Amino acid sequence: MAVVIVGTLDTKGEEIAFARSVIESQGVDTHLVDVGVMGDPEIEPDTGAAEVAEAGGTSLEQLREDGDRGAAMEAMGEGAAAVAERLHEEGVLDGVLGLGGSGNTSIATAAMRALPVGVPKFMVSTVASGDTEPYVGSRDIAMLYSVADIEGLNQLSRRVISNAALGIVGMVENEPDVEVPDRPTVALTMFGVTTPCVQRAREVLEEKGYETIVFHATGTGGRAMEALVEEGLVDGVLDVTTTEWADELVGGNLNAGPHRLEAAGEAGIPQVVSTGALDMVNFGPRESIPEEFEGRHFHVHNPQVTLMRTTPEENAELGEILAGKLNGATGPTAMVLPLGGVSMLDVEGEDFHDPEADAALFDALRANLDDGVELIEREEDINDEAFAAALAEKFDEYMREAGAGPEA
Template sequence: MSIVIIGTLDTKSEEIGFARDVIEAQDGEVHIIDAGVLGEPEFAPDTTADEVAEAGGTSIESLREDGARGDAVDVMGRGAAEIAQQLHKEGVLSGVLGLGGSGNTSIATTAMRALPVGIPKLVVSTMASGDVEPYVGVKDITMMYSVADIEGLNRLSRRIIANAALAMVGMVETDVDMEIDKKPTIAITMFGVTTPCVRRAREYLEDHGYETIVFHATGTGGQAMEELVREGVIDGVLDVTTTEWADQHVGGILNAGPDRLSAPGEVGIPHVVSTGALDMVNFGPPESVPDEFSDRTFYQHNPQVTLMRTTPEETAAIGTIIAEKLNEATGPTAVYLPLNGISILDIEGGEFNDPAADEALFEAIRETRNDDIELVEMETDINDDAFAVALAKAVDELVRESDST
């Protein structure tokens, strides 16, 4: 098993070689992938830039002749991802280390995002102190700020690169038995306004032999959950909080993209869905709310988060979308509707209480769902203890039925 280092040997041979030497001094094995396009490496890598470019769909000569940096980074990122996945399938790759500026950060993290969660991934980057979402995505990538540019070895760069290399050695060589008392795993989606429901459902499930993973429905949370479903980490999904579809449809900042609600159905695992927090769309501070919404109902969650109440027209459209998504499911699927409120703010007397908007949501789901999608309606709000337990029992029963077939 090797630590794979991804870097541009035409510009960073000295620094990559130093990282290799630190790892090998700890009796670690290293596999170097050269992602450089500009020139020849100062030492021979294990995977050449030619091989990376070919895996990315072109040749290194074409990239050099074209001279378009953006295209080259894109191709080398795709190629590095293909090679990293292949090394993982062959049992060669135990972790990935990258180091460089924005170009190699993009290339290395593209490869890292193609690998399963749990494989150690670390990049030393000049970009690590800013917005790292484009690099990290929904994967467990550790970013270490290089402080100074990664250009030559000095007392600062040696220490930082050595720390990163030693961290990788520690991650890949520390043997933690993750299979001890392994339990079936249920993913649960949560927002602040559905927390009481999720806590009670989680307690029930854990008391009945499950491990639970709670995902904050902030866009990346929903994406991460769906990615783990596709990777086979999750045995069932309790989708209490589908609020990301409100942001996706209306234009809020916490959307999870058009594939949200797709993965459980594609994989065929049990999926119990509710309508948590579909009464709200998320924006930043009040001044960030688009002018077109100036006449709407708002709630200031905190100085950085402004919530906007969805209208009956919006909830009807969202309900239709959700039902259509679930109709495509290949596994057991159920929808639970809390008729007396879909969030803490939506109960009687709450700031977002709007029975007409809720009913438009519920009716769209009723009318659009296929008959094989189980529908349960309860005269409670979503955070009622009885509703939470009903959700937990439903996903428990579906998982047990699936296991018995």
């Protein structure tokens, strides 16, 4: 067993040496990766900063000569990611520990994000109490706030670093006693306003023998799903909730980036897609919404979340975008339209019910989907049990036709 410690040994040598001593006192080996740029390491690394810089496409001398801290952090992050991948492939890396301020947090978590889900990843950081999304991304990274700056050893820093060191030891030494069923895996996307649909579809799929993984469509959830599809850990996708594209288009808080809805198509695995929650764009508290949206139709979901109804024009553009993504798929693909409403708020009598906006979305999909994408239209709203069951049945049909269904 070995823990890789990623740190700037030119400034945090004392603290990293302490973390190493705690880990090795538990009988676990360590491998130090130096990502410090400006000075000589205070303790001897196993992988030096020059090697990390080279893996990042540059040289340590060049980074020092340029003196651009931002560029150096980016290059060392890329290099640390490449080194971590190599060490993991070689069987040297069983877990990763990082500790530092914002600079090393950026570098060390870049290395962590390059590793598969399930590999233990623990970051002690001065910025762990703030917005951690840029560091965690869509990976299973544990972040521990250092409380005080990581500058020297004292009664507080020793305790925090010891806890982290013992935590990573516990992670790498103990195999979780989790049964992994030999069943085809399907990824589903869910939002609060599409929960009944996903719950019913999941029940149907599990009764048929599928393993299901549900992703919350909050931006990071969509990115996580796409990443797992790219890694080959998912056999098919039931993409009920494509709402992240509304945030990407309009400027909401929960966008998943411009490549959402591409991974399954590129992998050629079966996918059944719907228009869940495309009636809304997500923002924070009502007072935080940009002035450009004043006069729009809002729904205060809770004190921290305000939803904005998408317009017919935005829905038409969303239909074109979704069609373009699905038209590029290389595997069996269906788009299933819930003509009765795309979310809990979009049914008759609810706040976001807007037949004109829905019609713009559906018409754009009808006009732009290629013949290679199966278009299915149903009269129910998305949370109707019959609609949910139809999604699951279509997905199962595709999987069995591909020879990838349960007991196929």
